Amino acid sequence: MSDMPLLKVRSLSKFYGNRIGCHDVSFDLWPGEVLAIVGESGSGKTTLLNCLSTRLMPSTGDVQYRMRDGDYRDLFRMSEAERRVLMRTDWGFVHQNPADGLRMTVSAGANVGERLMAVGDRHYGRIRATASEWLSRVEIDTDRIDDQPRAFSGGMRQRLQIARNLVTSPRLVFMDEPTGGLDVSVQARLLDLVRGLVSDLGLSAIVVTHDLAVARLLSHRMMVMKGGHVIEHGLTDRVLDDPREPYTQLLVSSILQV
Ligand SMILES: Nc1ncnc2c1ncn2[C@@H]1O[C@H](COP(=O)(O)OP(=O)(O)O)[C@@H](O)[C@H]1O
Numbered sequence: 001m002s003d004m005p006l007l008k009v010r011s012l013s014k015f016y017g018n019r020i021g022c023h024d025v026s027f028d029l030w031p032g033e034v035l036a037i038v039g040e041s042g043s044g045k046t047t048l049l050n051c052l053s054t055r056l057m058p059s060t061g062d063v064q065y066r067m068r069d070g071d072y073r074d075l076f077r078m079s080e081a082e083r084r085v086l087m088r089t090d091w092g093f094v095h096q097n098p099a100d101g102l103r104m105t106v107s108a109g110a111n112v113g114e115r116l117m118a119v120g121d122r123h124y125g126r127i128r129a130t131a132s133e134w135l136s137r138v139e140i141d142t143d144r145i146d147d148q149p150r151a152f153s154g155g156m157r158q159r160l161q162i163a164r165n166l167v168t169s170p171r172l173v174f175m176d177e178p179t180g181g182l183d184v185s186v187q188a189r190l191l192d193l194v195r196g197l198v199s200d201l202g203l204s205a206i207v208v209t210h211d212l213a214v215a216r217l218l219s220h221r222m223m224v225m226k227g228g229h230v231i232e233h234g235l236t237d238r239v240l241d242d243p244r245e246p247y248t249q250l251l252v253s254s255i256l257q258v
């Protein structure tokens with residue numbers, strides 16, 4: 001891990017009219033670190049993730065991102081064009097519903113290849129070879145390369161979405177309930193796969209989940225949200241094994257249905 005945070009989040013708030021989306025969130029994310037954001041439905045997880053990934057404009061606060069050249073840039077003072085470049089090159093975003101992150105009517109190979117073309121690769125043979133390699137990395141049979149994702153199962157679609165996001169070697173990946181829509185048996189396999197890839201590639205990631213087992217398996221640190229506020233934040237094992245806040249204790253003891 002480098003000695004400088006990748007992301008510095010300070011007093012980030014988002015209000016929808018007078019309703020709180022998230023309020024006064026501050027933290028640092030380190031290179032190679034996976035942070036889980038947990039909490040019940042409506043606690044502000046998606047709002048926070050969307051602000052961090054600049055898909056949503058926060059009401060107040062700022063987020064500094066350490067660029068590849070080592071300089072920090074304020075994400076909300078960048079131009080729209082600069083943000084788009086970041087999203088295409090440095091970042092990935094894995095949606096809960098794979099259909100939101102894939103193009104359902106172009107081939108699996110094109111879904112992955114498109115991202116390579118977006119970062120300037122123009123060599124058809126190489127793009128196809130890399131796409132094929134990534135399909136096998138996410139355990140999709142390479143003879144499905146010309147099939148469209150609408151012909152795939154939910155688990156395969158999600159694995160394809162992950163390949164599409166990781167093929168360009170991003171430094172930071174945002175995930176919103178990546179296993180949310182899947183059967184339990186499919187979830188376990190996907191989690192294993194994501195965990196392996198994140199650690200092999202040394203990725204930093206921010207993973208939103210209402211499932212504490214997902215946080216346990218994937219994250220180094222976690223933040224617990226309630227009503228838009230971060231009420232507890234610490235190393236994942238510490239928070240889950242020795243929760244300090246009564247609300248986290250309830251979450252962990254599964255008394256609350258989230
Ligand atoms: N587009 C929106 N307009 C108004 N209120 C919203 C909007 N999106 C979310 N909210 C509200 O913000 C709060 C946090 O929601 P959200 O971030 O979706 O939580 P979570 O992802 O934890 O379920 C909730 O009270 C929700 O109703």
Ligand SMILES: [Mg+2]
Nearest residue numbers: 042045046047
């Ligand atoms: Mg959500």
